[in-house]
Amino acid sequence: MQTFKKEERLCKKKTIKILFEEGKKFHVYPFKIIWMDIESDSKYPVRILISVSKRFFKKAVDRNKIRRQIREVYRKNKSLFYEYLSRQKKHCVFAILYTDGAFITFKELEKKIIIILQRLIDEHEKTFK
RNA sequence: GCAACAGCCCGUUCUAUCGCCACGAUACGUUUUACGAAUCGGGGAGGAAAGUCGGGACAACACAGAGCACCAUACUUCCUAACGGGAAGGCUCCGAUAUAUUUCGGAGACAGCAAGUGCCACAGAAAAUAACAGCCUAAGCUCCUUUUUACAGGAGAUGGCAAUGGUGAAAACGCGAGGUAAGAGCUCACGCCACAUUAAGGUGACUUAAUGCGGGGGUAAACCUUAUGGGUUGAAAGGCUAAAUAUACCGGGGUUUGAGGGUUGCUCGCCCGAUCCCGAAGGGUAAGCCGUUAGAUCCUGCCGGUGACGACAGGACCAGAUAAAUGAUAGAAUUCCGGCUGAUACCGGAAACAGAAUCCCGCUUACAGGACUGUUGCUUUU
């Protein structure tokens, strides 16, 4: 299912605060990923936060565009990560931050996101073995 | 037909696949409400949503009053819920055309320096009381000379004057005549300006004409004066539900002889009035609903008005998110740019400015391209 509902987004202020204080981080240019494991009884295994800083893109239109493209790519490719987590019976939250001042094309974006999801699985395996 | 200027309006479209947000309907599950997932239906950024520069609506608190501050505005009339906005008009200045002055276009924070105070660098005698240089010394005073013995001449003191001073952004209304010892709006004619009165036109600003009185440097985006207006706060307003608890303890100060609070900033006055303020330290919560989208609303027609705009009739319901929806990809069309060409075709690239957050009316700023209207110029055809 290539959906992206409210339950799949990270909305709780408290959770966000904890994530930024205690989450594990890695970089895949031009992104920065912060993730952590949580206890939850939601039917969706992952909650995600997408952020594009005002520091890199001054105009709201540009920020919206990048955020929407990231969301779109994630929506289409997330099944990989979902299947893995469902097998492990784990829940996870992560934030994906765009940390560069230039645009990249949609196809490049797609490649990067797939790399990120693969890396997340790897990191997750390392942590819980 | 082309070009320039001004005004006004629009501001990409279609298809496929996969999504997001709220609403309505249907049947289903848990079953009191409500919630959950499913299907269907129609809806989902802008002319500036931006800057947050004005003004409102709305909400809470306050609302015997007086004075002083403070802030805003500033030609007139009208429009508007209101405005620092808009319309029409007046005046001043600038540009063009013809050169009496008219016509066209543009700009103007456009009340008052003749209410007071301040400031005006350098230069210059002097930047506003008129001083200095200078000119004159008539009348009256002192001395001297000559002698026709007083009418003269000279010097001094005393007094008068604002013409001359060529510097400056700016020089004591301009210019001419009279007048005088020398001079001066001191007087007069013409002209400029200010004020007052009257008459005519205009709702009015104002215009034209006459009479009277008068002479004034500039600067209020200098202080200020005058007139008018202004209660404070701001959706983080405010209301409700849920959850959670502790005015702990310590230090300082005040107090029924009136502390403290409210009343706009202050003073007076008025009202309430018995645990009140400050510091330090600590405990709990920080989740959701209403406000929140039907309104100074939008569309069409017609009428009134020079116009901004208003009245009437009919129709429509048109975003409501909240770590924040309104999208992504692919293809096609349309427009523009570049390459190539005699021209099409073809290839490549681009599609402006920009994203609602309580709502509305303005202003300002950004903007690819296009449509319409008007004026002016050139050209072609009839």
Add this chain to the structure above:
RNA sequence: CGGGAUGUGGCGCAGUUGGUUAGCGUGCUGGUCUGGGGGACCAGAGGCCGUGAGUUCGAGUCUCACCAUCCCGA
């Protein structure tokens, strides 16, 4: 959403009530002292005062609009 501050040589800052030629420290360039470096001394360059209008005889300064940066308020 509301309120406020700042913008001046490369960098950090002064600049009064509009006035003649916009200063200071540091850095830069050249020279002198030294055998050389450091250091000291001397000289010099470098500014349309964030941008654009307006008021004024004359704006870094006054007024308006815009741009950028920063801060405060739950």
